Structure formats: C-alpha cells, structure tokens
Amino acid sequence: MVKAKNEPRYAEQLRALQIGLTALQRGIIEDGRKVLVIVEGRDAAGKDGTIKRVVEHLSPRETRVVALGPPSDHDRGSWYFQRWVPHLPATGEIVLFNRSWYNRAGVERVMGFCTDKEYEEFLTTVPMFEQLLEHCGVTLVKYYLDISRAEQKKRLTARREDPLKQWKISPIDDQANKRWKAYSKARDAMLARTHSIAAPWTVVRGDDKHQARLALIRDLLTRLGETDSDRYGHPDPNTAFLYDDAAREQGLIAP
Secondary structure, X not given: XXXXXXXXXXXXXXXXXXXXXXXXXXXXXXXXXXXXXXXXXXXXXXXXXXXXXXXXXXXXXXXXXXXXXXXXXXXXXXXXXXHOHHHOOOOOOEEEEEOOHHHHHOHHHHHXXXXXXXXXXXXXXXXXXXXXXXXXOEEEEEEEEEOOHHHHHHHHHHHHHOHHHHHHOOOOHHHHHHOHHHHHXXXXXXXXXXXXXXXXXXXXXXXXXXXXHHHHHHHHHHHOOOOOHHHHOOOOOOOEEEOOHHHHHOOOOOO
16 A cells, blocks of 8 residues: 555656656767666666666667676687677767676676686776776766565565566576575675775665665766756665665665
8 A cells, every 4th residue: 555655756756867867868978978887786686677767768779788698608718808898888878787797796606607716806807997997988887786685585486476577587596595695795795895986886775676766866867967956856875875894784785
C-alpha cells in the first residue's frame, strides 16, 4: 500500500530528472564532451533498471550502453583493458558500462577466473588507466550499487520465478549469495584501492530501487555540471555518497 501511494511521487520526480538528463546531454553534445559512466554492483543490485531509467529518453545516436560477455580466448591473451577501449565514448557521446573492467576485482577474483598476479596487476594499473582517460578528455563517473544480503536473496528468488526475467539468470547467480562474504571482501578491496581523485567511487545504497535510481540520477546531474539544484534537488547523502573507509564502520555499506 505504501509503495502504491508513493508511486506517483516517484514517477513525477523521475520525469523531472529525465528532463534534466536530456538538457544535460544537449550541453554535452554542444561542448563535445566524452562521458563514461560505470555502473557496478552485486548481482541483482539494480544495475539494469537504473541504467534503463538513465538512458530512457536520451538520444540513441549519442548514447550507448555496453554490457560485454565473458572474455574470449583472444581477449584473455590480450592487454586486459583492450576489449573495452573500442567502446569508449567519442566526442559528444554518453556511454554507460553495465559492469566493466572491474569484473576482475569482483566476480573474477571471487570465482577464481583470474590469478593472484593478474588481480594485483589490475588493482595497481587501473588507477593509472583511468587517470590517462581523464587526461585525454574522458569524463569518468563510477557508481557502485550496494544492497543487503537479505535483499539480494529476495531479488534472486523473484528473478528465478519471473518468466520475463529469465534472461537475467546465470549459473553465477547461485554463487552470489552463498559467497556473500567473499564478494564483500573483494568489494571492499576494490573500493579502497581504486577510489582516486581522478576517478572517485560513488556508493549508492540500493535496497530501495526507486530511491536509488533518483539518487544516482541526481548525483549524475550534479557531477556532470547541471547546477539547477532548485529544480532537480540534491542526492540524498544517506543513499548516494562518495566512498570513504568510514562508511563501512558507520553501516552505510552492507557488511
């Protein structure tokens, strides 16, 4: 009942923010900016739905969503970042990565798909790679959608029972909740070692999907230069915030 009561308010806010995104995109096209948005998070954290709301009314000519599959044998024998480079934004484009090179710090680490040496090399080199992108004119924004263990379990169960969400199911889903602590440890290491001035992480608490979507879009508008805060509002600091080691101690990041 509460959700239904709040639904119109959510729809109104979302529409206003999406109008803001279209205005922002016009400016990005006019200024020739290159914008890359990385959306990471646990399985069932809401990445697909959030990205859908971000791009829903943007220009399809200047907007791309990239979700790469498992690496091929050729990919495994190449420079790790190589398969993402062709998908980087060109002048006037907004590109969103639904998962990214951070697969190496998450699922590859937890599931043993990379060696310890490859993992350490990644954590050492990714800040340099991202600094290079910024130096070369790419505006990089990184989001980590964080959810509780109970919420993930509930969503994964619902996913398996919904015939319209069968495409979301993968064998790794079965390991997501079972290996919760391992994923938490990998997440903590990733955030701590790849959060930088050039490419900071913004953590978005995602148990409430609607609030998470609104907070992320507000943060994106602010971070990319939209200054009309009276119209679009500021992101809720308890929902979206820059990563800090103290956030875990304060309970803002799921244990």
